[in-house]
Amino acid sequence: MSLLNLLYMEIQDPIGNIKTLAIQPWEQLNRALALQNALETSKSDEARDAGRLALAIRNLAVDLGLDIRDLAANSNDWTLLTAVADASKVRLLSSASRRTTLAVSAHFETDGNGRYSFINNRIMIVHPTAGSIDFMPTAANAIEFLIAKLGLDIDWTPKILEGPPKFGPAVELDAGPDPDRMIEMLQVRFLKRDPDGELVMFQPAEWQLELKSNGG
Numbered sequence: 001m002s003l004l005n006l007l008y009m010e011i012q013d014p015i016g017n018i019k020t021l022a023i024q025p026w027e028q029l030n031r032a033l034a035l036q037n038a039l040e041t042s043k044s045d046e047a048r049d050a051g052r053l054a055l056a057i058r059n060l061a062v063d064l065g066l067d068i069r070d071l072a073a074n075s076n077d078w079t080l081l082t083a084v085a086d087a088s089k090v091r092l093l094s095s096a097s098r099r100t101t102l103a104v105s106a107h108f109e110t111d112g113n114g115r116y117s118f119i120n121n122r123i124m125i126v127h128p129t130a131g132s133i134d135f136m137p138t139a140a141n142a143i144e145f146l147i148a149k150l151g152l153d154i155d156w157t158p159k160i161l162e163g164p165p166k167f168g169p170a171v172e173l174d175a176g177p178d179p180d181r182m183i184e185m186l187q188v189r190f191l192k193r194d195p196d197g198e199l200v201m202f203q204p205a206e207w208q209l210e211l212k213s214n215g216g
Contacts, residue, residue, distance in 0.1 A: 051088030
């Protein structure tokens, strides 16, 4: 890295910028996804925020003098983040077979006996070759890789938040003031613990959806 870039980084306060433009928005989005809300599959505010966050992280690397092609070459997370950032500048959330998109889904744990517990909402990166990858861990890994590349001392341990483990007989979500509008725009995924206690994908034979209204 050139002396000019080092001076530029010092002037721009890289630690402050990373905390303000990357870590804080990641934490805010993390908290939002842990709320038991019904979110539209492809047009939620949270999905748009994910696109903006990916673009902000990539722009930070450029502003701080790093080569994003080098970052992507050494990190799969950066490769995916760059794809999301590029797509966010166009129609990120539209369907296209050759373009990266984002899809939101509510994830529930089931005990296999008709009871369900909300885990969190997840934003999945739908990549034309890499498949479907969870955005939040990907973005966190990219931020940590950026911090390591810059050699900065930032004490941050990202943790994906989850709702309380409270099981009930129905899949319950808060749909805001208009529950009927959400039914066709909602995607739900189920997980069940295997004999080793790990959560794996599972599809109940039947399940009951209960959308609540906050009356707002």
